[in-house]
Amino acid sequence: MVKQKIRCILLGLGNQGCEHLAAAIDHPDVEIVAGVDSSTERHTLIAKQFPMLNLTFFSQLEDIVSSGFIFDALILALPHHAYEPIWHKLLDLQKPMLKEKPLGRDYQEAKYFMQSAKLAKCGLRTAIQRRNHASYKFLFDYLKQHHLTVTELHAHLHLGKSGKKSTSTEHNWREDRRYAGGGALLDAGYHLIDLIQFLVGDFDVISSTMWNGQQADNGKDIEDRCWFTGRSAQTWIMLDTWVKGESDLQGGYIKSEQVLLQTSQGILRANREGVWCNNEQLFSSAKDWSNAMQKQLSHFAQNIDYNTWYDDLILDQLPAMRKIEEAYRLSSRY
Structure with missing residues (x-):
């Protein structure tokens, strides 16, 4: 039986997001199936840059929910300050998350993100290459x-x-x-x-x-x-x-x-x-x-497959x- 790839939505289509998209091309465990960015110009640019991924695009987080789009995990590549206002909405999706560093803008924010994700039973891993x-x-x-x-x-x-x-x-x-x-x-x-x-x-x-x-x-x-x-x-x-x-x-x-x-x-x-x-x-x-970057996605997939959110990298971030x-x-x- 062929193993199904983990379907990820990427939030943020800037430079860091593009690195994740490139790593996902032909990845054995993970596929990025959609991107979220408020700029429709970015949608057009990314579609031309990564035609092989056949991405679906959304302009905001709420559009994912209203569309009923099926996915397994989130990759977060937003500006540092963009997470705090939407964090509860991300947790409501009840999906594991791979978040670009830093874990937070300061220790207290990082601790809140980590502890609230744990309480919501949403695995959280920091992207460290x-x-x-x-x-x-x-x-x-x-x-x-x-x-x-x-x-x-x-x-x-x-x-x-x-x-x-x-x-x-x-x-x-x-x-x-x-x-x-x-x-x-x-x-x-x-x-x-x-x-x-x-x-x-x-x-x-x-x-x-x-x-x-x-x-x-x-x-x-x-x-x-x-x-x-x-x-x-x-x-x-x-x-x-x-x-x-x-x-x-x-x-x-x-x-x-x-x-x-x-x-x-x-x-x-x-x-x-x-x-x-x-x-x-x-x-x-x-x-x-x-x-x-590809190994990082593989580790994220392993965390999801085996529900292991306590490896050294995760524990080192706080x-x-x-x-x-x-x-x-x-x-x-x-």
Whole structure:
């Protein structure tokens, strides 16, 4: 008997939504059958971009219910501030949800989303890609197989963006802390904090510094760079997230990411292109996200099929949000 694919509706047809659509093409376990977005222009664009998916389009959540459309799960790729007003409507649908990070704009919102979903018996998983990427999975397995103790971990993620304020109303929410929740730390830093937890386990935040251009964090504006240090029982942790990055000397900025680990065997270095030990390459991989995104959908399908909503990734998200909140608190205490 052929197993039926899980029929998903995607809320939000922006850039992040498109990554989910691409991952769903020919996926063995999941199919995205419909998209929800208030922009009919997006409907037309997405239909042309992904004709093979034969999507049904809705303009708002209520249209799904009134149409009687049959589906099994939701994938949520909306702006950060868009969830709180409609969260009860999402829970009323009684469907499992894969929600783009961050879990919430702050710890309290994240905790509310997680606890209310549990009470409503709607499985909730956060979309986190880096721990699913082949390079970082190899690094994780290598540490375990060789029983390595990590004494220091240095991680950076520089997005290579201009940092200029957008003139498009579609993206203005990212420039307002009330709507976005935060900047470099909550957005890019969320990936690194989850990756650090994946590699070395839980840790405490010790210090944090955030800047917006040449100004220290004032608790109101969106930070474009964050540094923080942390400590676990065995590991010192240094993290650097930056919306811009180092200059490319041509008027732009260099996009880069890397994790450096000091171990008893020497220095391990990893990024999305491979893993090296003392500058000798151990593993190479494709840089893009396609495989990681597909694995993420597979894990979501497994959660649904076996009703398992307590794996490490799911359980790590509230601790990640608490670390982010603590970092914001420490950065603005002066």
